[in-house]
Amino acid sequence: MSKDPVCGMTVDERKSKLKSEHDGKEFYFCSPGCKSAFDRDPHRYGHS
Numbered sequence: 573m574s575k576d577p578v579c580g581m582t583v584d585e586r587k588s589k590l591k592s593e594h595d596g597k598e599f600y601f602c603s604p605g606c607k608s609a610f611d612r613d614p615h616r617y618g619h620s
């Protein structure tokens with residue numbers, strides 16, 4: 573399982589087709605809205 577960096581929900585990466593890459597890491601999302609928020613501003617979500 574991996575964590576949606578936008579909303580914090582747990583996402584099953586085997587099922588999710590909503591994926592983005594940032595800095596060589598893969599991120600999975602619960603919804604298209606979360607993915608587009610990430611894609612607009614990956615630095616906001618892609619680093620802890």
Ligand SMILES: [Zn+2]
Nearest residue numbers: 576579602606
């Ligand atoms: Zn989400």
